[in-house]
Each structure stands twice: as C-alpha cells, then as structure tokens.
Amino acid sequence: MLDLSAAFDTIDHIALLNRLEQQFGFSEKPLQWVASYLSDRFQTVSIDGKVSEPVLLTFSVKLIQGTVVPNSPFTAEISAQKLHKAMKGLDTDEKTIIDVMASHTNQQRQEIALAYEKLYDKNLPAELKSEISGNFENLVLALLETPANYDAKEIKFAIKGAGTDEGTLIEILSSRSNQRPPNRLTKHIDMVQIKSEFQRLYGKSLASFIKGDTSGDF
Incomplete structure (x- = not known):
C-alpha cells in the first residue's frame, strides 16, 4: 500500500491534486477520494478523559495542511515569559525553547515574538541568537520567520x-x-x-x- 499521508502534510494541496491528475492519471472517484480526505476535517482535544466539542479545521484543498495545529488555550505573554525564563542564568533551558517553538503555529510564534518585545523591550530572535548556536540556532530562528x-x-x-x-x-x-x-x-x-x-x-x-x-x- 502506498502511504501518501506525509505528502498531505507537506505540500500545497492544490498542487498535489493537479499533479495526481496530470502526471499520474488520477481522475473521477480516486481524485475525489483524495480531495475528500483533505476537506471537512474536525479536531477534538482530550484532557483527563474529557473530550471537547469537535471543531471544524479551516484546512482544505485550498490550504496548506501543516502538522502543527494551533495551541489552545493560547496566551502569547505566557509563552514569552517561558522563553525569557529559559534564557536567564548561566545555562539555557533548551527543552523549554523546543517545547514552546514546536507546540505553536507560525502565526502564534509571531505573536509570541511581539509579546516578548513588549514585555522586555528586546528582540526575541536576537536574544535567542545570543543564547544558542549551531543547527539548533538555525532551526529556532527559522521557526520565527514568516x-x-x-x-x-x-x-x-x-x-x-x-x-x-x-x-x-x-x-x-x-x-x-x-x-x-x-x-x-x-x-x-x-x-x-x-x-x-x-x-x-x-x-x-x-x-x-x-x-x-x-x-x-x-
């Protein structure tokens, strides 16, 4: 069986459907099946056995489907404070930096950067750059780009x-x-x-x- 799940998470869905149709000959029902997989998605959150009401995701064949969904509940100031605390002192808490960066969408990371500047009058990318290095630095700074x-x-x-x-x-x-x-x-x-x-x-x-x-x- 061919597993295309990774492709759905990493490519523009319009480009994917066009490629399947034009290059691989998908048509009618097979193409409709793939399109249906990319639309009408719902998500629930389970905490301590309690499941939230299903929420319709705004990802469809017109959007890019990412693997990181919006963090909820989300407060940019709290995440900014976590990053600030992670960079205080002699040792940098890289685990906290990873947790914050990996658990928020790009839009949320932009809001965290703005909140950090308002709270501490400092540029978040510059602060991170002074605390980390190498490939880890490259990855974290890339995650703060739009x-x-x-x-x-x-x-x-x-x-x-x-x-x-x-x-x-x-x-x-x-x-x-x-x-x-x-x-x-x-x-x-x-x-x-x-x-x-x-x-x-x-x-x-x-x-x-x-x-x-x-x-x-x-």
Missing part, C-alpha cells in the same frame, strides 16, 4: 555565491501558487507574498534576481 520571509531568504541563499542550488529553487517555485486564494484570511503562501517579501528584504525584484543567475529553459 513562511513568505523564509522562502524569500532561502531563494536568495540558493542563488548567492558560486553555483546555484537549483533543487531549492525548484522546490519553492514549483510548490507555490501564482494565484492568491479568494479568502485572504487563510494561511496559504503564494508567490505574490514571496515576491513582495523579497523586494522588501533585498530591494530588487525576485524575477530579475533569478534571471541574472540562471539561463536557458531553466
């Missing part, structure tokens, strides 16, 4: 220097839509956002930057 910001930086990194990381370019550019979803409240990341973020960060258009470092059909 998705569009992260993609823009990855594209820049893939092109700068000797040699172009074409794999990264293909992964990002081929899995993002050029069309904005009708509901701008969704978490769908599109090329419009990435191009805007790239222009803001580097002062030039994404298209001209890629054109200057690639050639031919690619």
Whole structure:
C-alpha cells in the first residue's frame, strides 16, 4: 500500500491534486477520494478523559495542511515569559525553547515574538541568537520567520555565491501558487507574498534576481 499521508502534510494541496491528475492519471472517484480526505476535517482535544466539542479545521484543498495545529488555550505573554525564563542564568533551558517553538503555529510564534518585545523591550530572535548556536540556532530562528520571509531568504541563499542550488529553487517555485486564494484570511503562501517579501528584504525584484543567475529553459 502506498502511504501518501506525509505528502498531505507537506505540500500545497492544490498542487498535489493537479499533479495526481496530470502526471499520474488520477481522475473521477480516486481524485475525489483524495480531495475528500483533505476537506471537512474536525479536531477534538482530550484532557483527563474529557473530550471537547469537535471543531471544524479551516484546512482544505485550498490550504496548506501543516502538522502543527494551533495551541489552545493560547496566551502569547505566557509563552514569552517561558522563553525569557529559559534564557536567564548561566545555562539555557533548551527543552523549554523546543517545547514552546514546536507546540505553536507560525502565526502564534509571531505573536509570541511581539509579546516578548513588549514585555522586555528586546528582540526575541536576537536574544535567542545570543543564547544558542549551531543547527539548533538555525532551526529556532527559522521557526520565527514568516513562511513568505523564509522562502524569500532561502531563494536568495540558493542563488548567492558560486553555483546555484537549483533543487531549492525548484522546490519553492514549483510548490507555490501564482494565484492568491479568494479568502485572504487563510494561511496559504503564494508567490505574490514571496515576491513582495523579497523586494522588501533585498530591494530588487525576485524575477530579475533569478534571471541574472540562471539561463536557458531553466
């Protein structure tokens, strides 16, 4: 049996359905079955044997389905205080940093960073950078980026220097839509956002930057 569950969690669902139809020949009932799997999802929370009322998740074939669901109940200030405490003293409490970062969605992490700055008048990424290092630092700081910001930086990194990381370019550019979803409240990341973020960060258009470092059909 082919297990596609990981694909549902890591790829734009519209791109996945199009690929299944156009490249692998899925049609009618098989394609409808996959589409139905991506929609009408409900979630419950169980604490000490008590189960909450089911809540309809706003993830569907128009969204990116992530593996991290919103932390609830959520208070940005409390999470910010946990991070501050984890960085006090001689030893950094890396476990607490991992717990906070891994148990909140990207949107919630943005709110935590804002709350941290309001509470302590300090920049959370800068504070973390001064306390941790290596791959752990890279991972934690990446989790504090917005998705569009992260993609823009990855594209820049893939092109700068000797040699172009074409794999990264293909992964990002081929899995993002050029069309904005009708509901701008969704978490769908599109090329419009990435191009805007790239222009803001580097002062030039994404298209001209890629054109200057690639050639031919690619």
